[in-house]
Amino acid sequence: MRAKIKKEDLVYLFLELKGTHKIIGPKVSNNVIVLSEIDFEDLPLGYRDLQSQGSYKLIKSDESTMFGYSVSADSFKRFLNPPNVEILSFKTSKRGLSFKPLTYQGKPLAFFGIRSCDREALRLYDKVFLEGLERDFYYNSIRQNLILIALNCINPGDNCFCASISTGPEVKGSFDLLITELDDCLLIESGSSFGDRLIKVLPQESVNETHMTKKKLVLEKCMGMFKKKISFNKLPDLIYKNIENPRWQEIAKRDLECGNCTQVCPTCFCSTTYDSVMLNGISKKITEISGRKIRVWDSCFSRNFARVHGGNFRLSRKARYRHWFAHKLAYSLEQFSLPGCVGCGRCITWCPMGIDLTQELEGFSDGE
């Protein structure tokens, strides 16, 4: 099902959804576009973001374009795989020991304005958390009711390079609704029965071939606007060939191992769990305790990540940078048949040292 609506009528979508769903979408906070629970008024309409290596700037322009900005600082992953979440409760008592899984109990989530890069990242997340040997019950408790209102990009950010990995700018993954902004209206396409229901509540006009042609033109124009690219066809071999290249050491000199890149990366999924014993759970008898198993995001840049008793498999900074880089651009392809990089450019923008993986990869290509 398809329709076109007036730009300002998008508010009706929010009105319809907000009773039943928690709407997660972009909003301006501290001069940065971030994701948060939002209402229609929160949308950063008319903003433009200027992203470059290690830098981000937001400007307000008075143009009529609604979605001229690009990718938000954080990705949607933190709503599906929260950075800090209780996954199990445990209790020991005279009667024994018990474990209980904990799941998401809130309203179903609706992701508003998820772009192709993040939609592709979600594909990888689903592979990790749902299609592996074991379905992650916590992730599933959110994912199974998730609504996706996707957005085709019309104006890539300066650090975007999805076009060269075929992970954007046009949304190819499944969605409930897909929005494409045309000059005077929004084109809305439905990809599910839930999407059909949503379209029906919007004050809409029917779509004709001109609109579909316009959509094609907008996307074609966008394809021509990318400033960055990656030599995807050389992967993963290029990485394996260079796994012992001394250049890793050279990159490591610039690397602060802050882990920003793994935090903002929409596909990074690593975690660690630990037991947290409740204060009121400790009684005189150590045999009577209760608490929670907590899962937190971890990063392969952290020093303890590959530590084992009596050693550390990745002690040097070089090894940790290489591991991250190789996981994104090589290992992931073998593990999931999907790239671990979707071209969103966040790691370039949010690296305090401005390390740019597209340039670093080129550095390895040069030696060919």
Add this chain to the structure above:
Amino acid sequence: MASKLIPVVAEIKWIKKESRDTATYALKILDKDVNRDFKYEPGQFSMLSVVGIGEVPISFSSAPTDRDITHTIRIAGDVTTALSKLKVGDLIGVRGPFGRGWPLSELYDREPLIIAGGIGIAPMRSMIREIVNNYDKYFFRRTPVVVYGARTPKDILFRNEFPRYRGFFELILTVDSADPEEYWKGEIGFVTNVIKRLNINPLHTTAFICGPEIMMQSTIKELLLKGVAREKIFLSMERNMNCGIGLCGHCLFGPKFICKDGPVFRYIEVEEFLGIKEL
């Protein structure tokens, strides 16, 4: 089938001290249905948890054909120390079994060479017991050889069991060093030295190795020099593990998840990565 992300509760049935820092624990899974469905293979592992302290990957040291499920655990850090303080009747959490174990099908009509170093004997014991329990089924071309190296005679695990295996295996024990005061009639020196002198038929040999990575690497070098096929060498790898099932990313070794693609690998699957420092 219940989620393997949720531990089941097991009671410690008995404990046997094996050495100054290592003991074997027999576990009884309390839920009858889970207990009945709990099927594992030699070389696989479980995540054992002491609530409030944490969880660790530990191989099975028993064979599936044994009466009790056992794990043999060496005290290393926090969790293994907490485990060592437990008594018979105490309860722990168990998630598993996880991973790919030893390829028992590779035993048929072959000359198995089992090589263990240190605590690496624990997952090997599972296979050794499997062989003992099903000896005739495998039609060995010759008596399987076990080479086991420990630091000192005191560190040798399962020592009192070995006489029972004599009829089934040619058993070679070696220690890095032995106190002259102690009675020791086994070999002295690294496992690799034993392998060097070993008389094997490389065409018929299938090698299974578990121990410190450096020991496995030098052992493999010797085996290759002897002409053992790369495809007939299996090793069990170790990395930090948190989830055991491909979710947490801790165990990556190049593109391999040690927890689910391994821990047992055919040498050719990891050969290109083994020499790379800090991969």
